[in-house]
Structures are given as structure tokens and as C-alpha cells.
Amino acid sequence: MSASFAPQCTEKKKSYDNCFNEWYNEKFLKGVATVNECEDTWREYEECVQSALAEKGIKKMLDQAEKEAPFKKNGVLTGSEEVSFTKDSKN
């Protein structure tokens, strides 16, 4: 499991990742998930990571990226033509 950029958050991230990966394989991919069920571990990890982002000045860069490629629009870069991969059938 990958580390967090903030060492103090790595353990919390591991707990969350474990929960998420099980949920993803056992519920989401099987089409029986309607909510993300890892709220408890998520909250702990998120709190840790968000404060570290602000501390290290990464939050500002992320805010800028959010303006240019909003989460709501799936990270599509504003003003850029969406890549459709239409010519993707091989051979």
C-alpha cells in the first residue's frame, strides 16, 4: 500500500485503503454498492491529509487545478478538447 505524502497520515491512509479496496471488490464491482461504506476510516484520514496539504502549501496548487479542471466535470481541462479515444479498436 502506498504511503501518504504526509508521514503522519500513512497509517490512517492504510486503514482507509484496506476498507476501500474490500468495498470496491466485494460491493462496488458486483454492483451492490450504493454508498461508500468507509466513512469512519475516511474521516480520520481526510482530516490528517487536509491539514497537511494546507501546511505544505499544496492546497493552493490544488485549488488552482480545481479551477482549471473541476472535479464536477471529471477533471476535464477547461478549454481543452475532450479526448474520446474513438479510434481505439486495434488491428
Next chain:
Amino acid sequence: MKIFSQQHIFGYSWEQVSSANWKKYPNEMSTHVIAVDVLRREIDPETNILKTERLLTCKQAVPRWLLTLVGGQEVSYVREVSEVDLKKRTLVLRSVNLTMNNLLFVYETVMYKPDPTNPTFATVFNQEAQITAFGSFKRLCNKIEEWSVDRFQSNASLGRAGFESVLNKVTNTVHEGESVLEIMTERVKEGVFLKNKAV
């Protein structure tokens, strides 16, 4: 701007590939990715699409001549937004670099979907990267863009071999716990269909 695109087919189901996507790092093939953080994750109650925002932390991998010009940084950051659509069976990832983007801006789109000719057992990987270098000196910008092309090409065979081997491990041990699943590899960079367009 230069555009790179490539395609590859993996002999694994879309479900296996999409599951492995969350467990890519760390792995011995892509040691430059030193951390991955989940910043936001939502499941749409109507469409059931899972959306995730992540921060990838990388050790800087730029040539010395470039660092001399722009000043060195220890790490660089990439922000990625992804969507998993279970109904369409697609996984799309879009990434931009957060650091040094006043000099070089990379916007990458990756899509995994079932291979239409073998949808149960094979997955098509498509990647396109738009690379733009900014600066007052055209020759320098061209050099930076060329270097970026070289980076994509040099990572190619390594990335492909790594991803295949990891998929193999994940597939064979999917119920044996997390330790083996942790070994995931970098986004595949084998230049199968390398297109190099100068704009």
C-alpha cells in the same frame, strides 16, 4: 504543444484492471512515485459512478540542464481525477501536474475499457498526453518538449512489463490478502502508437 497517444491490450478483465488501478504504487518499476493520497471520493446516487481525486507525489525526474535553468525542487505533485462507470465498464483518469507548470504543462487522459473483440478477458488501455512548454525562447521550449517525448519513450518497455507482471500477481492472489496486491506498477508507457505532433 505535442501530443502523445498510445494503446495497449491487457489480457485481463476490466474488473481486474480497475481493481488493480487502486493498488499500483509502490512498485519496483516506478520508484519515482513515492506517495498517493485520496483527496475526495464520491459515488453518484443516480448513476452509481465512482469519482476520485488523488494526489500523486513524485521524486523529481528532470534533467540537470533543466533544473539549472528553473531551480530544483525535491518533489513534484500530480493531481488526478478519475471516474469508474460500472454500467459502461469504463475507467477514465485525467491528470495534470501541479508543480513546474509555469514551465511545462502535462494533461494526460487514460481510459481502460473492455476489448470489444474479447470483452470478458481483455482490456483496452488508451493514453493521450498533451505536453506544452512555456517560455520566451522557442528553441528552449522545443528542447523541453523533445525531452518530454524521450521520457515517454524511455519508460515504455519497463512500464509494460511491470504492469503485465503485476496484473498476473493480482489475478492469481486476489483473495490472499493485501501484501501481494500492493505491488502495482506505473501507468503503462509503452509506445505502441506513438504519435508526435508539433503544433
